[in-house]
Amino acid sequence: MIEYNEVTKVFGKDVRAVDNVSFKVESGDIVVLLGPSGCGKTTLLRMVNRLESITEGNILVNNQRIADLNEIELRREIGYVIQSNGLFPNMTIEQNVTIVPNLLGWDKEKKEERYQYLMNLVGMDPDDYRKRYPHELSGGQQQRIGVIRALAADPPAMLMDEPFGALDPIIREKVQDEFLAIQRELHKTVLFVSHDINEAIKMGDKIALLRDGKLMQYDTPANILQNPANDFVAQFVGQDRTIKSLSIHYIEDLMKHKQLNETTDQKFSKQVPVNMNLRDALGNILESDEKEVAVTDENQKVIGSIDFSLISQYVSELSQ
Amino acid sequence: MNRNEGYTITDVYEYFQDNMDFILELTVQHINLVGLAIIVAILIGVPLGIYLTTNESLAGTVLNVASVIMTIPSIALFGLMIPIFSLINQGIGFVPAFVALVLYSQLPIIRNTYTAINNVNPEIRDAAMGIGMSTAQRLLKVEIPNTLPVIMAGIRTAVVLNIGIGVIAAFIGAGGLGILIAQGITRGHTDMVIAGAIAISILGISADLILRLLQRIFTSKGVSAQ
Numbered sequence: 163m164i165e166y167n168e169v170t171k172v173f174g175k176d177v178r179a180v181d182n183v184s185f186k187v188e189s190g191d192i193v194v195l196l197g198p199s200g201c202g203k204t205t206l207l208r209m210v211n212r213l214e215s216i217t218e219g220n221i222l223v224n225n226q227r228i229a230d231l232n233e234i235e236l237r238r239e240i241g242y243v244i245q246s247n248g249l250f251p252n253m254t255i256e257q258n259v260t261i262v263p264n265l266l267g268w269d270k271e272k273k274e275e276r277y278q279y280l281m282n283l284v285g286m287d288p289d290d291y292r293k294r295y296p297h298e299l300s301g302g303q304q305q306r307i308g309v310i311r312a313l314a315a316d317p318p319a320m321l322m323d324e325p326f327g328a329l330d331p332i333i334r335e336k337v338q339d340e341f342l343a344i345q346r347e348l349h350k351t352v353l354f355v356s357h358d359i360n361e362a363i364k365m366g367d368k369i370a371l372l373r374d375g376k377l378m379q380y381d382t383p384a385n386i387l388q389n390p391a392n393d394f395v396a397q398f399v400g401q402d403r404t405i406k407s408l409s410i411h412y413i414e415d416l417m418k419h420k421q422l423n424e425t426t427d428q429k430f431s432k433q434v435p436v437n438m439n440l441r442d443a444l445g446n447i448l449e450s451d452e453k454e455v456a457v458t459d460e461n462q463k464v465i466g467s468i469d470f471s472l473i474s475q476y477v478s479e480l481s482q
Numbered sequence: 483m484n485r486n487e488g489y490t491i492t493d494v495y496e497y498f499q500d501n502m503d504f505i506l507e508l509t510v511q512h513i514n515l516v517g518l519a520i521i522v523a524i525l526i527g528v529p530l531g532i533y534l535t536t537n538e539s540l541a542g543t544v545l546n547v548a549s550v551i552m553t554i555p556s557i558a559l560f561g562l563m564i565p566i567f568s569l570i571n572q573g574i575g576f577v578p579a580f581v582a583l584v585l586y587s588q589l590p591i592i593r594n595t596y597t598a599i600n601n602v603n604p605e606i607r608d609a610a611m612g613i614g615m616s617t618a619q620r621l622l623k624v625e626i627p628n629t630l631p632v633i634m635a636g637i638r639t640a641v642v643l644n645i646g647i648g649v650i651a652a653f654i655g656a657g658g659l660g661i662l663i664a665q666g667i668t669r670g671h672t673d674m675v676i677a678g679a680i681a682i683s684i685l686g687i688s689a690d691l692i693l694r695l696l697q698r699i700f701t702s703k704g705v706s707a708q
Contacts, residue, residue, distance in 0.1 A: 213612060237614030248609025252627040252702035261623075262613050295704030311613070321612075 163189045164210060164319060164351060169219035171205055171375070179205045181375040182219070187368075189318070190349035194356050194366035198398075202375040203355045207321050210353060211237045223319060238262055241312030241320035241350070245327045247304045249296040255307055256292045262315040280310040283344055302333040309341060319351040326361070338364060359399055363387070363410055371395055383410050388481050404477060408441035413457055413468060416440065416476045422457055422466025430456040430467060440473055447473075493673040494680070505662070505681055512658035512685065515651055516644045519580050523587035523640060528633065531595025532621065541596060548589035556647045559585065560654050579648075579656035586647055587640035594636025598629035628705055634697040638690055645686040649678075659685070 164187040171180035180202045187193045195203035208214040210221055212233045221228050228236055249258050257264075259280055260273045268276075281288040284306040296304055305326060312320055325341075326334045342365065345352065356362050362369050363383040371378045371386065378398075379391040387407035390396035399406065413436050432455040434446050446455050447470055454469035498505065534541035551559070563578030572578065602625045610620045626633070652660025662678030665671070698706070 211612060213608070234614050234616055237612060242609065242612035244605060244609060244612070246605045248605050248612075250606060250610070250624050250628070251704045252624070253704065265614060265619065295702070295707065297704060297707065 163187060163222075163224055164353060165222040165225075166206075167220050167222070169206070169209065169221060170217050171202070171209065171214060172217045178375050180209070183372075183375070183377045184219075185370055185377060185380045187351055187353060189351050191367040192345060192352040192354055192365055193368045193370055194354045194362040195370050195372060196356055196359065196362040196366075196398075197372035197378075199357060200374075201372040203357075203372050204323055205375075206372070207323055207353055207355050210319075210321055211240045211242060238266060238315060239317050239319075241315075241317045243308050243312045243320065243322040243325040245324040247296075247308035247328075249304055249307060249311070251296055253295075254292065255294050255296070255299070258296065258307060259311050259314055261311065266315055276314060280313060283313075284310055284340060301329055302337055305329060305337055306340070309337075309344075313344075313348070313350075317350070320353070322352060322354045324355050324357070327356075327358075334361075341365075360406065360409075363406055371398060373398075383407075384480075405441060405444075407480075408444060408473070408477070409439045411440045411476075411480075412436075413438055413440065413443055416468070416472070419479060420472060420476055422468055423454070423472065425456060425464055425467045428467070430454060432456070433458050433464065434468075436460070436465065440476070443468060444470070444473055494676050497673045497677045501677075505659075505677065508657065508659045508661050509681060509685060511656075512645070512648055512660075512682075515576065515579060515656060515658055516583060516641070516648045519583035519644060520587060520637070520641055522580075523584045523591055524637060526584070527588050527591030527636075527640075528595050531592040531633075532599050534592070534596045535599045545589075545593060545596070548592055551585050552589045556582075556586070556650050557653070560650050564654060574655040576656050578654055579651035583644050583648060583651075587644055590636040590639040590643070592636075594639075595633050598632035598636075599625055601632075602629060627702055630701045630705065631697065634693065634701075638693045638697075641689050641693060642686050645682060645689060649682060 166183050166185050169180055169183045170178065173179050183202075183206065185193075195206055197203050205214050209216050210223065210228065212228060216229070223231075223236070223240070250261070253261070256277055259277055260268075263273045263276060277292075278288045281291065286303065286306065291299075296307070299307065305328075309322075309325065312322075326337050329337060338361065354365055356365070366383055368381060369383055369386050370380045373394055379386055379395050381389075381391075384407060386395065387399055387403045387410075390399060390403070396403070413434070417436070430450065430452055432446050432450045434443050434455050434457055436457055436459050438446075443455070447453055447468065454467050456464045456467050459465050530544065534544055554562075560579065560582050563582050564573045567573050567578045567581070599621075606624060606628065607620070610624045615623065648658050649660035649663055651658050652664045659678055659682050662674050662681065666674030666676075666678060
């Protein structure tokens with residue numbers, strides 16, 4: 163758990179990069195620090211492992227004030243991932259991944275076991291990559307190594323500073339999905355900096371939206387999209403916020419509130435799985451000839467169909 | 483017979499053949515003097531260069547002083563050492579020559595180390611701090627290994643420079659290959675001067691090759707292949 167208590171950061175005499183920010187990151191949650199550049203999100207992140215000092219207020223990690231902790235030990239207990247991955251060019255992939263266990267003095271077998279586990283976690287062959295150097299890897303692979311290096315000593319918390327920002331869109335989607343899959347298994351407490359509202363909606367259990375160092379709104383992605391706290395938030399999430407919000411609701415969610423249309427003998431040109439999000443489902447509906455698509459369960463069996471009016475009704479129920 | 487005229491490549495070759503032992507002895511003296519000076523210069527220059535990256539105001543001053551030392555003509559610097567070290571009865575010989583060479587080596591070593599460490603990719607430094615490395619660990623595991631080629635370039639410059647300037651040591655009684663040149667000039671033996679010049683060139687080129695080899699061995703493939 164990470165807790166900000168009235169945290170302020172002043173650069174120089176009067177540049178308030180972070181202005182009286184308080185919020186709490188629950189254990190096992192991903193919280194995205196979101197905002198335009200210069201809003202203080204990276205500063206806010208780097209205060210947690212004391213790469214930036216705190217001018218006023220305090221930050222608690224697992225109920226301990228970070229100011230009371232040894233900064234080297236604190237950093238070793240918090241995973242840290244940055245945009246350019248920050249891998250050490252002089253070290254092999256194995257050395258990079260096991261650097262923190264090395265600093266902590268783990269024995270050889272334990273390090274090897276951990277290395278094998280982590281490489282398998284991101285689907286890279288431990289032996290193929292062991293002796294290779296970072297420059298021999300693609301951007302996506304480097305970023306995966308950056309993520310597992312941060313996970314190496316199994317820290318309870320992770321700080322991620324635009325970790326996937328330098329990747330091209332297709333690879334980024336893939337690495338995001340991989341990270342979410344890992345997170346479902348490991349339940350780390352994650353602070354994640356992003357300037358991309360779509361990434362924030364996708365990755366965040368909650369979003370902390372910042373502007374000029376001030377916290378504008380701290381809430382779940384659904385609530386930020388449906389009930390923006392002020393004009394800035396509304397503007398930041400965009401006029402298509404309803405469409406964006408569809409991407410965090412799935413056909414399964416809709417089925418809890420609404421019946422799918424019955425499919426008697428009707429044949430549809432398109433089928434979508436029940437675990438598809440409503441934004442993609444809507445895309446499929448618009449593309450289909452019938453403006454309606456069949457929904458299939460895990461066993462590929464058709465369980466009903468969905469059309470625009472069903473989604474529209476669901477959305478209006480949500481915003482009530 | 484005037485030896486200044488009509489000497490041939492054969493004369494130089496014969497001089498080498500007839501005086502091999504003497505030349506080898508002078509070479510060993512030269513290597514001892516330059517080698518020891520470089521070792522001490524590295525022990526001073528590299529840590530100082532690293533320290534200066536943490537103290538920008540001092541960095542300018544130190545680099546300027548080192549530059550000024552470089553601009554003093556070498557023969558004058560050796561000459562200046564004589565009265566200074568006379569105070570401790572070491573006016574001529576090994577000590578003043580050694581100190582002069584250490585001073586001459588400082589600029590390339592300090593400047594390259596300082597530049598190298600200052601230009602470490604800030605993201606790599608940030609990552610090293612963020613994962614919890616101490617300052618010493620960061621330097622030894624990340625910053626120095628990643629900048630070794632630049633630091634070594636400074637050391638190689640200093641070594642080659644010192645092998646050449648080391649000739650002047652002969653004029654203040656510190657021996658070395660400069661003896662061939664000093665005596666060759668005073669006696670009018672051009673073949674001796676040429677032999678000395680060739681020996682010094684060979685020594686300089688060999689030293690550079692050996693240092694390049696060492697650099698290749700100690701530089702991580704991940705750094706050299708970039």
